[in-house]
Amino acid sequence: MSTGGIGPRFALGERDVRRVADAVDFIRATGTREALDAVLPGTDLARHLEFAHGALLVAGVSAEQAAADLARLGVTPRDPVARERPAWRLGPDDPDVRVVRGVVGDGPRGVVLVVCGGRGVVPACEDEPRLVFRATSDDDVVLRGVYEAVAEAGPAPDGGGYDRSEDATVLHFRGGRRLALAAPGRRDALLLRHLGRPDQAGRDMLHLMSGAWRTRSLAVVAELGVADLLADGPKSTAELAAATGVREDNLRRVLRYLASLGVFAVDGDTWSSTDLGALLRSDVDGSQRDLARLYGGLFYRSFGALEHTVRTGESAFTHVFGADPFDHFAAHPADARLFESAMASGASFLRAVPGALDLPAEGAVVDVAGGDGHLLAYVLRAAPRLRGALFDRPHVIGAARAVLAGHGLAGRVELVAGDFFRDPVPPGGAVYLLSRILHDWDDERCGTILRNVRSAAAPGATLAIVERPIPESRGGQLPLAWDVHMMVNNVHGRERTPSEYRKLLCANGFRLDEVRPLPLDMAVLVATATG
Numbered sequence: 462m463s464t465g466g467i468g469p470r471f472a473l474g475e476r477d478v479r480r481v482a483d484a485v486d487f488i489r490a491t492g493t494r495e496a497l498d499a500v501l502p503g504t505d506l507a508r509h510l511e512f513a514h515g516a517l518l519v520a521g522v523s524a525e526q527a528a529a530d531l532a533r534l535g536v537t538p539r540d541p542v543a544r545e546r547p548a549w550r551l552g553p554d555d556p557d558v559r560v561v562r563g564v565v566g567d568g569p570r571g572v573v574l575v576v577c578g579g580r581g582v583v584p585a586c587e588d589e590p591r592l593v594f595r596a597t598s599d600d601d602v603v604l605r606g607v608y609e610a611v612a613e614a615g616p617a618p619d620g621g622g623y624d625r626s627e628d629a630t631v632l633h634f635r636g637g638r639r640l641a642l643a644a645p646g647r648r649d650a651l652l653l654r655h656l657g658r659p660d661q662a663g664r665d666m667l668h669l670m671s672g673a674w675r676t677r678s679l680a681v682v683a684e685l686g687v688a689d690l691l692a693d694g695p696k697s698t699a700e701l702a703a704a705t706g707v708r709e710d711n712l713r714r715v716l717r718y719l720a721s722l723g724v725f726a727v728d729g730d731t732w733s734s735t736d737l738g739a740l741l742r743s744d745v746d747g748s749q750r751d752l753a754r755l756y757g758g759l760f761y762r763s764f765g766a767l768e769h770t771v772r773t774g775e776s777a778f779t780h781v782f783g784a785d786p787f788d789h790f791a792a793h794p795a796d797a798r799l800f801e802s803a804m805a806s807g808a809s810f811l812r813a814v815p816g817a818l819d820l821p822a823e824g825a826v827v828d829v830a831g832g833d834g835h836l837l838a839y840v841l842r843a844a845p846r847l848r849g850a851l852f853d854r855p856h857v858i859g860a861a862r863a864v865l866a867g868h869g870l871a872g873r874v875e876l877v878a879g880d881f882f883r884d885p886v887p888p889g890g891a892v893y894l895l896s897r898i899l900h901d902w903d904d905e906r907c908g909t910i911l912r913n914v915r916s917a918a919a920p921g922a923t924l925a926i927v928e929r930p931i932p933e934s935r936g937g938q939l940p941l942a943w944d945v946h947m948m949v950n951n952v953h954g955r956e957r958t959p960s961e962y963r964k965l966l967c968a969n970g971f972r973l974d975e976v977r978p979l980p981l982d983m984a985v986l987v988a989t990a991t992g
């Protein structure tokens with residue numbers, strides 16, 4: 462169904478209305494066979510499974526409002542509208558979560574909205590509906606066979622449980638697209654098979670606790686340039702050890718561990734890169750080699766002092782290196798180059814920023830603390846008549862000059878060295894960018910930065926903030942991990958929820974208009990300078 466111009470009559474936000482409308486269209490138009498092809502290509506399970514419904518996460522409304530919006534999209538809500546909490550999907554700390562069900566067209570297929578109250582933002586990875594298939598048999602042997610066929614097709618188990626209101630055991634999977642199987646009644650044996658081995662909790666805990674080993678192993682092979690050496694084709698351990706000047710047996714054991722994690726492939730004693738491992742090459746688009754060196758090097762050492770930060774509140778980085786990070790980088794050029802390069806290489810999502818902005822045809826874009834200039838380059842290349850200014854600390858300007866010149870933009874950009882706590886930022890921009898800056902500072906210092914930008918910007922100018930916001934209603938893993946990272950590696954850093962950004966902006970001369978999602982749980986928070 463077309464939503465046409467989405468007006469205020471919907472309680473759901475514009476993006477959620479589109480997602481739900483698209484899902485309803487898909488559910489209405491798609492039969493079991495095509496739906497199975499979408500999630501389990503190459504299997505032939507249409508005899509045993511029927512496409513029952515599509516389930517979507519939405520946020521920021523009540524269950525009643527969501528049901529009313531479903532009705533506006535031509536879906537008949539099933540009574541009662543808010544039947545139960547999806548206890549198997551979300552933690553017990555989500556009192557606001559409810560399930561709203563509706564029937565699409567004349568049925569039998571339906572749509573299920575998992576509704577988070579509050580002002581949550583649904584992460585981009587949740588955009589597509591989870592397709593739920595009902596088993597047509599209640600025979601244990603048939604059900605087990607169907608389950609094994611699904612599991613063999615590749616998707617990984619992703620939780621599950623008994624759904625009392627539907628009297629069904631629901632088994633969730635994630636893979637290319639997410640899906641779930643619903644088997645009639647209580648199926649404890651199947652659930653146990655799905656949820657894992659009896660020692661699964663112990664395995665999971667060991668996996669969690671050995672995260673530092675993975676971080677360091679990746680950093681070491683990145684430092685040695687192993688993925689670069691494999692760029693031309695497979696090599697033996699002896700060849701790799703000779704090229705890198707390390708001990709053959711010890712290198713083999715690290716590579717073997719990383720191969721078990723999917724980073725390399727091994728045939729006998731000969732190694733090659735997987736798609737994942739190729740990200741550690743220095744010459745590929747989206748290379749993460751320097752990020753691996755930074756996280757497993759400088760920031761690994763600071764993370765060692767996490768307990769100090771938790772006990773005292775002092776930044777672990779400052780505790781370990783004797784200076785706050787930006788002063789440390791100003792005094793240590795090699796670390797500064799690694800940091801800038803890692804920032805650029807770990808930021809493939811910056812390429813999506815121009816597309817997420819309504820860029821004006823003319824005027825200037827000012828990138829405040831723009832680092833080595835990659836983001837400004839992407840923006841200026843997307844809008845050839847815009848000019849740019851990059852403002853950052855003096856030791857960063859040289860790197861930015863080189864990157865912008867490399868993009869052929871030297872003539873369109875002004876480079877301004879300064880300190881955003883003391884010096885004025887370039888005035889008169891139509892768009893100001895603050896990318897990965899506010900999360901480095903506490904509210905008071907963010908206020909100083911924002912007021913500085915506000916003094917430079919005319920009313921109506923756009924401020925685009927690129928950050929990794931913490932979802933309002935339930936935590937995404939990446940933003941929460943980065944929140945701890947900011948605590949360790951900045952003096953006053955923290956990630957924030959969209960409503961925390963809204964408050965911060967409002968107190969300092971801006972209005973938050975919209976939060977637009979980017980890959981890797983990043984987002985552009987689009988704000989306007991108020992009069």
Ligand SMILES: C[S@@+](CC[C@H](N)C(=O)[O-])C[C@H]1O[C@@H](n2cnc3c(N)ncnc32)[C@H](O)[C@@H]1O
Pocket residue numbers: 787804805808829830831832833836852853854857879880881882895896897898
């Ligand atoms: C995390 S990096 C982000 C760089 C860039 N905006 C990006 O997204 O890739 C933080 C930037 O803030 C700059 N910065 C830190 N303190 C600053 C200050 N007092 N004045 C101006 N820039 C500063 C750093 O030099 C660095 O380039």
